Amino acid sequence: MDSQNKYSKSLSTNLFFLFLLLSTNLLTLFFSSTFYSSCSFTPSSTTIKPTNTPTPTPTHTTTTPTTATKLSTKGTDNYFEPNKDSIPDLPSEFLAYTSGQLLPFGYSTNFDSDTIFPPVGLSCTRFPGELRRYMSYQVNGSCPDDELLAQKLLLKGCEPLPRRRCRPAASPDNVEPYPLPTSLWSTPNDSSVVWTAYTCKNYDCLINRSRNQKGFDDCKDCFDLQGREKTRWSTSKDSKYGGLDFGIDEVLGTRKPGTVRIGLDIGGGAATFAVRMMERNVTIVTTSMNLNGPFNSFIASRGVVPLYISVSQRLPFFDNTLDIVHSMHVLSNWIPTTLLHFLLFDIYRVLRPGGIFWLDHFFCAGDQLEEVYGPIIESVGFNKLKWVVGRKLDRGPELREMYLSALLEKPLKNSW
Numbered sequence: 001m002d003s004q005n006k007y008s009k010s011l012s013t014n015l016f017f018l019f020l021l022l023s024t025n026l027l028t029l030f031f032s033s034t035f036y037s038s039c040s041f042t043p044s045s046t047t048i049k050p051t052n053t054p055t056p057t058p059t060h061t062t063t064t065p066t067t068a069t070k071l072s073t074k075g076t077d078n079y080f081e082p083n084k085d086s087i088p089d090l091p092s093e094f095l096a097y098t099s100g101q102l103l104p105f106g107y108s109t110n111f112d113s114d115t116i117f118p119p120v121g122l123s124c125t126r127f128p129g130e131l132r133r134y135m136s137y138q139v140n141g142s143c144p145d146d147e148l149l150a151q152k153l154l155l156k157g158c159e160p161l162p163r164r165r166c167r168p169a170a171s172p173d174n175v176e177p178y179p180l181p182t183s184l185w186s187t188p189n190d191s192s193v194v195w196t197a198y199t200c201k202n203y204d205c206l207i208n209r210s211r212n213q214k215g216f217d218d219c220k221d222c223f224d225l226q227g228r229e230k231t232r233w234s235t236s237k238d239s240k241y242g243g244l245d246f247g248i249d250e251v252l253g254t255r256k257p258g259t260v261r262i263g264l265d266i267g268g269g270a271a272t273f274a275v276r277m278m279e280r281n282v283t284i285v286t287t288s289m290n291l292n293g294p295f296n297s298f299i300a301s302r303g304v305v306p307l308y309i310s311v312s313q314r315l316p317f318f319d320n321t322l323d324i325v326h327s328m329h330v331l332s333n334w335i336p337t338t339l340l341h342f343l344l345f346d347i348y349r350v351l352r353p354g355g356i357f358w359l360d361h362f363f364c365a366g367d368q369l370e371e372v373y374g375p376i377i378e379s380v381g382f383n384k385l386k387w388v389v390g391r392k393l394d395r396g397p398e399l400r401e402m403y404l405s406a407l408l409e410k411p412l413k414n415s416w
Contacts, residue, residue, distance in 0.1 A: 121161070391403070
C-alpha cells in the first residue's frame, strides 16, 4: 500500500514538471515570435553605385533578420551591396570590391557558402582619406601614378591592398629585359621603371648614391652589382673562425645534397641572395618594399621572383612547405617584440620539418639580446645549428650594439 502511494506521488510530481516545462517553452516561443516580428529588418532601397559604371539592375531582394544587403546584377556577376547607413564614408569602388560576390553556381562546399568576400586589410578602413584617393580612378582606364600612396597604405596595415579596375602606369619606352643568365648580374635598362616615386631618376644615380648621397636610405648600396653585392654570401672562410658572415655553400652543406630546393628571403633588398641560390639550383622568392628605390622592378629584371609584402603580413605559403627561409638585417630590434614573435612563428609554420631558418646579422643592443630577443627566438622551438654573436660597430662602440647570425632548424620530428 505504501509503495502504491509513493508511486502515485512520484507520477504526479513528474506530470507537474512536464506540464511546467511545456508551459515555459510555449511562453518562450510566443515572446520570441513577437520580438522577431517587431524587430525584423527590411533592407534599404538605397544602393552604392561604383564610380563610372552603369546602375545595377535589381533582380530580387532578400529579407532576413541578419542580412542588411541588396542583391543586384552587374554584367554577369551577382554581388551584395551594403546598406549605405551601416557603413562609413568609403569610396564606391572599395565597396564594390569588398561586397560579397555570389558564386555563379550557388553554394560551394569549398567555400561553405554561396558567396565570396574578397580579402582586404582591416586597417584600410582606418585611413579613409588615403583609401579614397587610392580607390578613385576611371574604371577600365589608367590608374593614377600613386605608388607612394599605395605603399603608405600598405605599411599602415592596409594589407592586402584592395584590387583596382584600372591599368597601372608603365614606361612608354620599355624594352625587353636581358636574357638569362646575363640578367643575373646586369643593371637593367632605365626604361623598365616608372621613376616618379623615387629621389633617383635612373639606375646610375642609385648605383652611386652610397658615395654621393648623404643620409640614410634603405639598402643604400644594393643596386651596385659590381660592388659589395658581387662577393656577398660567396665565401664562408670567415665563418669558419667564428665570423658572422656565413657562406651559402657552408649553409647548404648542413643539409643532404639536393634537399634545399625552394625557399624565401625576407627583406631581400636587390635579391642577390636569390641569385646566388639560383646559381645553385635553388629557387628563392624575395620579399622587398620599394623604399626610395625600385627594388621589386630591379629584382624582376634580374630574373628572380619579387614578392611585394611587408613584414606584418602572414607569409603566403602553406604550412610545412619551404626548405629554407633567410633574412638579413630586416628582422631586428626596430620591429615591435610581439610582432616579431608572431613573425618568427610564421617562419616556423612555413618551414618543412628539418627546414633551415638563416637569421643573418640580426642586430640589437647588447643587453637586449640576452634579456629580450634570445628568449623570444628560443621560445619558438628551433634547434640551434649555429649561433654567432659579434659587435656591431658601424654606428660607434658607445651604442653597444650587437649582431647575431644563426642557423636554426625546425625539428624533423616533434615539430608541432
